[in-house]
Amino acid sequence: GDVYKRQYQRRVHGDQILKMESLPQYDINQFLQEENEFLSKKQPTIFIFCGSTNPETGKSWCPDCVEAEKPISDVVIPIAQEKGIPIIYCKVGERDYWKDQNHPLRKHETFNLKGVPTIFFWHPEGEHKVLVEEQCFKTAVLETLFEV
Amino acid sequence: VFFFLMIRRPPRSTQSRSSAASDVYKRQVVSTQSTWEFNFQFMEEEFDYDYFVIGGGSGGLASAKEAAKFGARVAVADFVTPSPQGSKWGLGGTCVNVGCIPKKLMHFAAGAGELKHDQKECGWDIDVKSQHNWEKMVKNVQKHIKKLNWGYKVELVEKNVKYYNKLASVVDKHTIELNDFKKPAEKVRAKYILIAVGGRPTYPDDVEGAAKYGISSDDLFSLQKEPGKTLFVGASYIGLECAGFLTGLGRESVVMVRSILLRGFDQDVANQIGDYMEKHGTRFIRKSTPTKVEKTEEGRLRVSYLNHETNETLQEEFDTVLFAIGRTAETKKMGLENIGVKLAKQGKVITDDDDRSSVDNIFAIGDCAEGRPELTPSAISAGRYLARRLFNGETSLMDYSYVPTTVFTPLEYGSCGFSEEAAFEKFGQDNVEVYHIKFKPLEWNFLPARGDDGYIKVITNKQDEERVIGFHYLGPNAGEVTQGYSIAIKMGVTKKQWDSTIRIHPTTAEEAIGISSKKSENSEAKAGGC
Numbered sequence: 135g136d137v138y139k140r141q142y143q144r145r146v147h148g149d150q151i152l153k154m155e156s157l158p159q160y161d162i163n164q165f166l167q168e169e170n171e172f173l174s175k176k177q178p179t180i181f182i183f184c185g186s187t188n189p190e191t192g193k194s195w196c197p198d199c200v201e202a203e204k205p206i207s208d209v210v211i212p213i214a215q216e217k218g219i220p221i222i223y224c225k226v227g228e229r230d231y232w233k234d235q236n237h238p239l240r241k242h243e244t245f246n247l248k249g250v251p252t253i254f255f256w257h258p259e260g261e262h263k264v265l266v267e268e269q270c271f272k273t274a275v276l277e278t279l280f281e282v
Numbered sequence: 283v284f285f286f287l288m289i290r291r292p293p294r295s296t297q298s299r300s301s302a303a304s305d306v307y308k309r310q311v312v313s314t315q316s317t318w319e320f321n322f323q324f325m326e327e328e329f330d331y332d333y334f335v336i337g338g339g340s341g342g343l344a345s346a347k348e349a350a351k352f353g354a355r356v357a358v359a360d361f362v363t364p365s366p367q368g369s370k371w372g373l374g375g376t377c378v379n380v381g382c383i384p385k386k387l388m389h390f391a392a393g394a395g396e397l398k399h400d401q402k403e404c405g406w407d408i409d410v411k412s413q414h415n416w417e418k419m420v421k422n423v424q425k426h427i428k429k430l431n432w433g434y435k436v437e438l439v440e441k442n443v444k445y446y447n448k449l450a451s452v453v454d455k456h457t458i459e460l461n462d463f464k465k466p467a468e469k470v471r472a473k474y475i476l477i478a479v480g481g482r483p484t485y486p487d488d489v490e491g492a493a494k495y496g497i498s499s500d501d502l503f504s505l506q507k508e509p510g511k512t513l514f515v516g517a518s519y520i521g522l523e524c525a526g527f528l529t530g531l532g533r534e535s536v537v538m539v540r541s542i543l544l545r546g547f548d549q550d551v552a553n554q555i556g557d558y559m560e561k562h563g564t565r566f567i568r569k570s571t572p573t574k575v576e577k578t579e580e581g582r583l584r585v586s587y588l589n590h591e592t593n594e595t596l597q598e599e600f601d602t603v604l605f606a607i608g609r610t611a612e613t614k615k616m617g618l619e620n621i622g623v624k625l626a627k628q629g630k631v632i633t634d635d636d637d638r639s640s641v642d643n644i645f646a647i648g649d650c651a652e653g654r655p656e657l658t659p660s661a662i663s664a665g666r667y668l669a670r671r672l673f674n675g676e677t678s679l680m681d682y683s684y685v686p687t688t689v690f691t692p693l694e695y696g697s698c699g700f701s702e703e704a705a706f707e708k709f710g711q712d713n714v715e716v717y718h719i720k721f722k723p724l725e726w727n728f729l730p731a732r733g734d735d736g737y738i739k740v741i742t743n744k745q746d747e748e749r750v751i752g753f754h755y756l757g758p759n760a761g762e763v764t765q766g767y768s769i770a771i772k773m774g775v776t777k778k779q780w781d782s783t784i785r786i787h788p789t790t791a792e793e794a795i796g797i798s799s800k801k802s803e804n805s806e807a808k809a810g811g812c
Binding site (some may be wrong): 188260261262263265269272275277278281 | 423425428429432435436439440
């Protein structure tokens with residue numbers, strides 16, 4: 135019930151709905167260079183980690199990431215926008231690079247990624263909320279990210 | 283959609299209990315193809331939910347998730363009434379928030395501190411005088427708990443279980459009122475109701491200042507201020523475990539005991555636990571109960587207490603006073619008595635073997651149910667079996683015999699089956715053989731000061747091929763040791779089979795195999811050789 139109500143409201147108000155592809159994107163190297171800046175801001179931030187785009191298909195090599203794009207665009211992006219929560223969209227790299235267990239984000243002190251897609255709602259106090267893989271497909275599950 | 287709305291349910295009068303499963307099957311055709319959001323379209327349904335679970339703790343959540351697996355429409359209501367000191371917490375119940383989980387983490391933290399002395403002798407360059415930072419530990423423990431709260435919330439949504447963060451009370455046998463004291467109360471109707479509200483620490487009603495100045499286990503694990511010198515009133519497992527880890531973390535801890543330690547547990551082992559704790563820095567004030575708690579000018583707490591042996595009233599000052607004198611079921615003020623649900627003297631719900639209360643569609647499991655072990659795995663198991671009986675046509679009942687447990691005192695105590703006293707009472711002292719042995723874990727030898735404080739007792743039934751009916755292990759990693767042995771005990775292992783198993787060396791668990799020393803012949807168990 136709540137999901138339909140929210141989508142209806144968005145259509146009526148005609149807000150600009152950001153699709154994932156129009157979010158500013160960071161490739162893995164750019165992300166690692168700037169991560170300290172993101173994390174030192176002491177502001178709750180949503181990090182979205184997906185596999186990089188395959189230039190031939192125009193889509194991510196990761197089928198779960200492709201499936202998560204619409205639910206994320208419908209739920210996470212508008213609500214984050216409404217609440218003023220910044221979103222950092224990071225493309226973790228090519229398939230082979232990601233599959234390597236030494237990938238910097240897999241061993242990362244904060245992010246410690248186990249799979250893609252990952253939505254990492256980072257809180258300065260350390261009470262992060264993380265959704266991984268199929269959890270990113272369900273709109274009801276994505277909405278729980280923003281529940282108090 | 284319209285096709286599905288035209289499915290007609292059989293007339294109510296011909297419905298038997300077993301048709302609950304077939305009802306659900308009809309709806310399952312729709313439920314598995316839609317999210318729970320779809321259900322509001324079924325205007326003709328008599329009930330909003332098939333299964334309404336009151337209490338989102340170990341038992342409640344497990345039962346709710348299991349029922350949802352079979353296609354039932356399930357909801358969970360979980361609400362934490364703040365403690366007298368104002369503590370509250372998220373979804374998951376006592377175990378996750380103010381019980382097993384934070385307790386074990388703090389027990390580990392204390393052990394990690396004690397290990398400093400061993401580390402030095404192992405050759406590490408360690409400052410044994412380094413101090414413990416209470417705030418840092420609490421912060422990390424709470425971080426983990428919040429992760430669990432979050433995980434449970436997500437899981438409920440993933441499994442199509444509706445979650446109400448509201449206080450539930452029953453209006454009639456099918457109607458639940460939900461109130462979060464912010465928005466107007468709402469009412470929902472459910473076919474079956476599960477009471478899984480657990481319990482909360484009891485405050486004494488004859489000690490002036492107890493609720494005003496005293497904390498409980500509800501507050502300890504999120505305590506923002508340094509606890510300092512702490513008095514623990516009560517010597518059951520909560521009091522002893524908490525006093526144990528606080529001592530290990532370097533704070534002066536005192537346990538006030540009215541009569542015995544660990545009521546209900548093997549008393550021989552309970553006393554050894556007390557001796558070990560005393561040797562390791564916890565002070566015991568025995569045969570005493572508090573009469574008053576008041577605040578001093580410096581902001582400390584002055585406790586007046588009566589020694590029942592000498593009849594003297596004494597006083598001592600502490601920074602913190604924690605009451606661990608028992609727990610009371612949270613069944614008051616939720617309307618149960620008004621609709622005919624019979625409660626036992628202390629407030630627990632009286633249930634039959636089917637976990638059913640005196641009202642036919644209302645069930646109860648876990649800490650709030652009369653006669654059930656106050657243990658998370660027991661509640662989880664009972665909850666799952668119940669869901670299967672209600673929604674999958676199964677008939678299996680939970681088996682409550684030989685449930686293993688562990689008390690995480692500084693020297694841990696794992697047990698399964700009868701205590702010595704209970705075995706004598708049930709089978710007769712002459713028909714029971716008690717084997718026992720003391721031991722010293724190999725690793726303790728880095729510190730010569732450590733004694734052979736380890737102790738194992740294996741109790742057998744002489745009239746039944748010396749079947750092992752009781753196992754008691756006092757030593758490191760008691761939970762890990764007891765879990766394995768409990769399987770054999772549940773399967774009916776005899777002493778001969780037990781002793782025929784080859785030992786793993788060097789371990790402490792192996793000391794349980796091949797004990798020949800009988801308590802009837804030798805009351806002082808001697809340490810075995812290599």
